[in-house]
Amino acid sequence: MSDDLTLTGITEPKTRKRATPPPLHWADLDSERRAEAVAEIGMPRFRADQISRHYFARDSADPESWTDLSKTQAERVRGELMPPLLSEVAVVDCDDGATAKQVWRLHDGAVVESVLMGYSDRVTACISSQAGCGIGCPFCATGQQGLTRNLSTGEIVEQVRLARAAASEGRVGKPRRLSNIVFMGMGEPLANFARVAQALHRIIDPAPAGFGMSARSVTMSTVGMVPSMLKLADLGLPVTLAVSLHAPDDELRDTLVPINHRWPVTEVLAAADRYAETTGRRYSIEYALIRNINDQDWRADALGVLLQNRLVHVNLIPLNPTPGSKWTASDPKDEAEFLARLRAAGISTTVRDTRGREIDGACGQLAAAQI
Ligand code: SF4
Structure with missing residues (x-):
């Protein structure tokens, strides 16, 4: 089914047997x-x-x-x-009702998650693009499951429709329009490029062709699949690109984000720069702070040097630990120092609010509990 799965550095789906595709939607x-x-x-x-x-x-x-x-x-x-594509198998609320995490079962039994988050100024849905993930980042719950399969365009868009309906029903606070979408749930979106690109059109195209949401309010995350980043730039849709970097040096990044062997840091940043030039949009660097792994002062300085004169914003993310894993969040003192060093280097940096911590909040944990 997928041309996207053969790229070097991505594991093949766990089952080689050809699965029944999702029904047309x-x-x-x-x-x-x-x-x-x-x-x-x-x-x-x-x-x-x-x-x-x-x-x-x-x-x-x-x-x-x-x-x-x-x-x-x-x-x-x-x-x-319009066959039903997603059936809810679990939902957990937290953050005093401002966050709802849903687990969906797909027609073939595969399980994915999406999260709805209400803030004072916006409602954001975090959606999945694959069941499982083939990238295999060792600190990530989804990465430990491997890739089951790519989601269809319909399965991605249905997560958005259900999030819109839930937001307007007041699922995470007072009834409001869904304002933002982040492709940061299960999976590497750009490894499922064709279907994700179609889904972007459904999200952005004006009604009745699509939901008519603002492209600027959609964030596409990637671990740095360079060819797909360039294809995304060529689409000419000004969505926000978020690059999960997690380390400024190839030596460490090779271990944290194994696809770095294929596309190292300099190539990933060059592709992100090209995205910024093409779309005129600042991109974000996502950096999960992991205790004693990537949170040293010298790495903050190295990241500051690497990002000089680039159109970027850095999001530092306190790691949400997977149970039983050795990977955990940085000491708050180290987090504060990392932030201060980046800011001193003139790099726009914030620490990301981490929603859903008390509900198996690391990506893929709640879904893993349903498999
Ligand atoms: S962090 Fe993202 S890319 Fe890495 S294994 Fe997890 S879902 Fe996949």
């Missing part, structure tokens, strides 16, 4: 294909816009509740074009 289709799809089930092509308005403008995937379709038409749409 409205969100898999672009506007032209939607008109063809309604015609194929014996409905006039103009119905495509109606259906899209329900799905993308009203966040509804329940044809039986739409008053402009007959019962038979609704059944046909449900059966052929």
Whole structure:
């Protein structure tokens, strides 16, 4: 199914047996294909816009509740074009109700997570792009599971629709519009480039083609898959790029982010610079601070030198430890010193708020508990 899985440095899916692909879904289709799809089930092509308005403008995937379709038409749409893709198997609230973490089971039993976070000024959904992950970062719960498979465009977009519906129902505070999306759940989004790029269109394209959200409010994270970063730049969508660097030197990064063997630090930053030049957007450097591993003063200084004169912002992330793992968050004193050194070097830097710590908050932990 995927051309994306053969790139050097990424493990193959755990099972080689060809799995049944997810059923076709409205969100898999672009506007032209939607008109063809309604015609194929014996409905006039103009119905495509109606259906899209329900799905993308009203966040509804329940044809039986739409008053402009007959019962038979609704059944046909449900059966052929809008089958349920995600069923909720667990949800955990924390941060006094401002965070909700959901675990979804997919049609083939694969499990993924998404997280909804309400802040004073925004509501953010963190969504998954793969079931499991093939990158294998040793400090990450998802990385320990390996890759099960890529999510389809529909499975990615459904996480967004459900997050939008939940935000407007007041799931994480007062009812509000979902404002931001971060591709920072399970998986390496750029290893599933084609489907993620389609999903970006559904998120950004104006209704009824898509949800009409601002590209600037979407963050795409990557461990540094250089060819896909360049392809993302070529899409010309001004989404925010977040590069998970975690170390300024190849020697350490080779162990923390194994794909660094294939695309080392200088190549990753060159691709990120190209992204910034093409889109005019500052990119972010994500740096998980791991006690006694990458939090030394000299590494802060080295990172400061590396990022001089680049259009970047650094997010320091206190590591959310996986149970039983030797990897843990830096001492707060070391975190403060790391931050101070970067700022002294003139690098715009903040410490990321870590939501969901009390609910198996490290990426992939809650889903791992359901497998
Ligand atoms: S940190 Fe991200 S890229 Fe690395 S294994 Fe975990 S999900 Fe994959």
